[in-house]
Amino acid sequence: MSDRLPGFSTLAVHAGAQPDPTTGARATPIYQTTSFVFNDADHAASLFGLQAFGNIYTRIGNPTNAVLEERVAALEGGTAALAVASGHAAQVVILQQLLQPGDEFIAARKLYGGSINQFTHAFKSFGWNVVWADPDDIASFERAVTPRTKAIFIESIANPAGSITDIEAISTVARKAGVPLIVDNTLASPYLIRPIDHGADIVVHSLTKFLGGHGNSLGGIIVDAGTFDWSTGGKYPMLSEPRPEYHGIRLQETFGNFAFAIACRVLGLRDLGPALSPFNAFMILTGIETLPLRMQKHCENAKAVAEFLAGHPAVASVSYAGLASDKYNQLARKYAPKGAGAVFTFSLKGGYDAGVNLVSKLQLFSHLANVGDTRSLVIHPASTTHSQLDDAAKVKSGAGPDVVRLSIGIEDKEDLIADLEQALSA
Incomplete structure (x- = not known):
């Protein structure tokens, strides 16, 4: 290779790896x-x-x-x-x-x-x-x-x-x-x-x-x-x-x-x-080899879903730095110009019960305690990941009782929006 520094996608595939010297295997054994x-x-x-x-x-x-x-x-x-x-x-x-x-x-x-x-x-x-x-x-x-x-x-x-x-x-x-x-x-x-x-x-x-x-x-x-x-x-x-x-x-x-x-x-x-x-x-x-491709799709989908939720009458607020109206949007433009990530929260007008009910109604989103999957995931933090905190601490950490967290995957964004629409309507 020339003296030029490899780009991110090239490093994601090649950094640290060489063909196995004994067998010639190209994938890392x-x-x-x-x-x-x-x-x-x-x-x-x-x-x-x-x-x-x-x-x-x-x-x-x-x-x-x-x-x-x-x-x-x-x-x-x-x-x-x-x-x-x-x-x-x-x-x-x-x-x-x-x-x-x-x-x-x-x-x-x-x-x-x-x-x-x-x-x-x-x-x-x-x-x-x-x-x-x-x-x-x-x-x-x-x-x-x-x-x-x-x-x-x-x-x-x-x-x-x-x-x-x-x-x-x-x-x-x-x-x-x-x-x-x-x-x-x-x-x-x-x-x-x-x-x-x-x-x-x-x-x-x-x-x-x-x-x-x-x-x-x-x-x-x-x-x-x-x-x-x-x-x-x-x-x-x-x-x-x-x-x-x-x-x-x-x-x-x-x-x-x-x-x-x-x-x-x-x-x-x-x-x-x-x-x-x-x-x-x-x-x-x-x-990691597909990280750049996945992150592009994660961010594209997340922005589309966040925009949909921001306009839904059952939603009180959306916290996603990729939205122009979000308080962290300027920091997102500075630190993450390629996208504001794929994990965000939104609050429902019905409070704690509405959050728990929404999670149970979703069909395409998987209800589990993880983020960063190719699949879209959902959880109600106040009753799960942040349940050990008192109410004041939950709010300070961004996990109030009315908050639902989404980790947006790489599916078709239209299908994700349709699933959220049916769950919110139900």
């Missing part, structure tokens, strides 16, 4: 093995001591997973990536490298309900404390910073409402505080938004959603932007201090701009163990 043979004792010792790169045990790394990691890193513009068993597992591994007991991280209040639950409850047992901020009020992030703050966490497109977060503005707060900005880019995918281009230091995905795209495989991934200096101020000893389990290596010093991805692998994945199945990695790789 599924290396369904637990472990790998060493050349000799010295080779084994060098691998275990981080003096050489290579395969040891599939819990730590696998050749199929490595192709997935390189591909997503290329699509996001990062230096390296680590694939794990789920998006939730990725969040645990990230914060394990950054936080000690008693430390804090700031999170945007508009997040996936499972993340709110994980941050509020599960992380307390680690001594990690979340401080909530309002993504519509950038100053609230500044006010939340304390000497204990070690990271800021946001979603590029917030779940469930599909609102767009001002990544650059919050990145400025993170820089001033001397902490990394973590961006969950699941709902956008790198096709719509590349957070690293706007100041993110770490990007996280649930691979289960748009990257895999077919609702058949769980996975998560961590992308290291290579932009943060982990040695500054001694805030991040996991990366800056000698690691006793690796003969005193300082990861920041040894691995430079991909030190965080290495730390997540050799300190997080190694010990916590949320390994991604090579079979799931293969399935997600296959999904």
Whole structure:
């Protein structure tokens, strides 16, 4: 190939992959093995001591997973990536490298309900404390910073409402505080938004959603932007201090701009163990090949459905940043000019009961707890994904009692609109 940089669609098909050197297989093989043979004792010792790169045990790394990691890193513009068993597992591994007991991280209040639950409850047992901020009020992030703050966490497109977060503005707060900005880019995918281009230091995905795209495989991934200096101020000893389990290596010093991805692998994945199945990695790789085509169709359909709902008499409001009237439309034009995503919410005039009833009347939409599928999906967040929150918190997170969330698939948009029409009429 020439010296020109490959385009996004080319990277989605080719990044990280080569024909298998032994068989000539063009598709990336599924290396369904637990472990790998060493050349000799010295080779084994060098691998275990981080003096050489290579395969040891599939819990730590696998050749199929490595192709997935390189591909997503290329699509996001990062230096390296680590694939794990789920998006939730990725969040645990990230914060394990950054936080000690008693430390804090700031999170945007508009997040996936499972993340709110994980941050509020599960992380307390680690001594990690979340401080909530309002993504519509950038100053609230500044006010939340304390000497204990070690990271800021946001979603590029917030779940469930599909609102767009001002990544650059919050990145400025993170820089001033001397902490990394973590961006969950699941709902956008790198096709719509590349957070690293706007100041993110770490990007996280649930691979289960748009990257895999077919609702058949769980996975998560961590992308290291290579932009943060982990040695500054001694805030991040996991990366800056000698690691006793690796003969005193300082990861920041040894691995430079991909030190965080290495730390997540050799300190997080190694010990916590949320390994991604090579079979799931293969399935997600296959999904990524069509990501640009799917995202175009997702966004086209979502805008058409949102416009239909905005004009329906049973609908009180629609929250979709792709609508010109939406409060986040200017941010969508800035950050996601190719489309505002495919997940959004709308409110029904009949409140909670109307939302529950609508879900039961839909026929083409599948009622389930997922997004980013080729199929169109629906859920009533207040009774499901956000049910653990009190009413005030539900409203603040964009999941009030009258709210229905849609994840628009790649079917014919006329059929989706017809299904919503019959359900609303019923």
